[in-house]
Every structure is written in structure tokens, then in C-alpha cells.
Amino acid sequence: MIWHDALHRLQNAGTPHALATVVGAAGSTPREPGAKMVITADEVHDTLGGGTFEFQVIDAARQALAGHDTTTRLEAFPLGGRSGQCCGGYVHVLIEIFAGAEMTVAVFGAGHVGQALVQLLAPLPWRVLWHDSRPESFPSDAAGQVRLECRDSSDSAASVTALPPGSHALVMTHDHAEDRVLVDALLKRGDCASIGLIGSQSKWASFQRPLREAGHTQASLSQVRCPIGIAGAQGKRPYEIALAVSAELLTLKPSGERPDQRGIEPRVLRKVFDADRSPNSKLENRK
Structure with missing residues (x-):
């Protein structure tokens, strides 16, 4: 090629x-x-x-x-x-x-919020892994989008195991029991960049006891954000929630570069330019 x-x-x-x-x-x-x-x-x-x-x-x-x-x-x-x-x-x-991709986002759930969220993320230079245990829930045009992969998550544990290290995971399926299984598997991995769970504080409170019984410590549970979305955001419509979650992801995005140094290191360039100005270099170029 x-x-x-x-x-x-x-x-x-x-x-x-x-x-x-x-x-x-x-x-x-x-x-x-x-x-x-x-x-x-x-x-x-x-x-x-x-x-x-x-x-x-x-x-x-x-x-x-x-x-x-x-x-x-x-x-x-x-x-x-x-x-x-x-x-x-x-x-x-x-x-x-x-x-x-600047970051990998794993979205578990192709419901109303999941569909609105993926539409917002699609133009960004991020890799989106979109999971749902109901493959028919994905919109027909999803497969053609760049950096978007639709995956069947009927086997929750296998879906989580297949994630790349450092993924940002968002759990928002149609089923609370499935959500809890996914959070359990994500915490067991221990290498997610972040874990977010859609829902209220009462939903998260109901999850914590079985997760502790599964062996997760309070320090481990504190990694989970629930509710998700940037602080202070209002609105319960799917698109409003998706906007708040997208904004929150931007706060989690790594900076990616040092502001005081970009491109080739100055010392490397100086060495090249000094060599080009030297008499031996000019002589060598004539040969």
C-alpha cells in the first residue's frame, strides 16, 4: 500500500x-x-x-x-x-x-442515552467501543463510523476482559443486574482509566453491599463515579445527560503534550545545524 x-x-x-x-x-x-x-x-x-x-x-x-x-x-x-x-x-x-486515538471510551448500553452519547463522541479523535447484550439495539448506520466498534456484550465478563488497558468505561445498560455485573468485572481488572455508572446515588448505594461481598474494598469502590456527568449539569433528557457525560470525559482526557516543548528537541536541532555549518560538513557534501 x-x-x-x-x-x-x-x-x-x-x-x-x-x-x-x-x-x-x-x-x-x-x-x-x-x-x-x-x-x-x-x-x-x-x-x-x-x-x-x-x-x-x-x-x-x-x-x-x-x-x-x-x-x-x-x-x-x-x-x-x-x-x-x-x-x-x-x-x-x-x-x-x-x-x-487520544483515548478509548467503552460505552456499555445502546439505549437512548448511549445512542445520544455515541453521536456526540463520533467527531472526536477517540476510539469508542460500544457494547450491548442486544445487538439489534445498535442503529443501522453505526458500523460505518470511523473509530467506532459495535460489540455484542452477552458475555459481560468476556467483554470487559477484551478492553484495552486504560479505557474509560461507562456503564449504562437497560438492566441494573447487568450494570452491577459489569462494574464488578471492571473493578476486578484494576487498570481502567475511569469507571462511570449511570443512575442515582440510591442506585449506587444498592450496588455497594454486593460489591463489597464480592471482595471489593471501599478504596476500590471509590473509583466509580455515580451519577455520571459534569458537576452542576441539569436536565434529564437523554441528550442533556449525554452532553454532561461528554463534558466530564473532556475533564478526564490526558493533556497529551508538554506546553513548553513540542516537536524535535532543541538540542537535537542545534546539533544538526551546527554540523551543517562546519567546514568538514560542507566538504563532505561536495564529495
Whole structure:
């Protein structure tokens, strides 16, 4: 697949990936500046010329993806030295890391509030995993939306087990017993970013005794937000509740970047610019 087709598909799907671009070349090199390649954890699209050099770029990108390191990096590849290739040129590669969806939200329930909520979340760069034990409850057009996956949650425990770590879970099914089973399973996982339960304080009070009997401590139970929605929001219509829940999710969203440092680290750029200004560098570029 050509790199731009892969980039479009991966960004729409919210899949973590890296874009590697040749931004500078001197001497004999496999590809010209502007050549690009897209890399995921298990796929490579297009090429920077092959050989050891390309494998090193792929390895650097995958290490960053595995470590959730979204820092943009500028890598230098002396092909005769670092890469051991006989062409002997010199390549600078810009590696941009895209972490994929900013956050994953698991919505359990395709009732009125669930449907209104998913409509509000659809334009955001978030991955939404929409569960219901009644698959016929999903609207017919839901399957075609990007970053939205509709899943049958007839087996509540299996549905919770399949969630990615760090998911924000919202429990709002049509059945209180199903809600309680889901909250129990989510608490047992212990790695959810947040857990929200639709309903009143009295509903949550009725859940706590059986959850304690299931082995959950008060500290564990305190992770559950019930009622859900941003504080001070009024209104009981499904869309009003969905608006309040969406706003609350925005308060839970990670910042994603340091405001004082974006892109390539300044020390890296200084090193590159200083090398370009040095007499030896100019001489090397003439060869």
C-alpha cells in the first residue's frame, strides 16, 4: 500500500503508527529527500530504499510506538557507518509518531442515552467501543463510523476482559443486574482509566453491599463515579445527560503534550545545524 493511503486509513481508524520521511541526503543514498514510509507495530507501507538502513528506521519507530513515546525525532544515518551499507551516503530521517486515538471510551448500553452519547463522541479523535447484550439495539448506520466498534456484550465478563488497558468505561445498560455485573468485572481488572455508572446515588448505594461481598474494598469502590456527568449539569433528557457525560470525559482526557516543548528537541536541532555549518560538513557534501 502506498504510504498516503496507509496514513489516511490508520489516522481514520485511530491506530498507532509512525511516518518516516527522508528530509536530507548527501552522497549515494537509496532514496531522495521526500521519500516516506508508514510503520505500525506489525506492518510497513512503502519504502525508504530497503537494506539495513530501512530496518533501523523501522526498529526506531517501533521502539517509540511500543514505549508510547510520541516525541518527534530526527535520526542521522551514515550509511557506511551506522548502517553498514556500501553506498556510503548520509541520510537524515524525520520520524513522527502518531499515538492513535487520544483515548478509548467503552460505552456499555445502546439505549437512548448511549445512542445520544455515541453521536456526540463520533467527531472526536477517540476510539469508542460500544457494547450491548442486544445487538439489534445498535442503529443501522453505526458500523460505518470511523473509530467506532459495535460489540455484542452477552458475555459481560468476556467483554470487559477484551478492553484495552486504560479505557474509560461507562456503564449504562437497560438492566441494573447487568450494570452491577459489569462494574464488578471492571473493578476486578484494576487498570481502567475511569469507571462511570449511570443512575442515582440510591442506585449506587444498592450496588455497594454486593460489591463489597464480592471482595471489593471501599478504596476500590471509590473509583466509580455515580451519577455520571459534569458537576452542576441539569436536565434529564437523554441528550442533556449525554452532553454532561461528554463534558466530564473532556475533564478526564490526558493533556497529551508538554506546553513548553513540542516537536524535535532543541538540542537535537542545534546539533544538526551546527554540523551543517562546519567546514568538514560542507566538504563532505561536495564529495
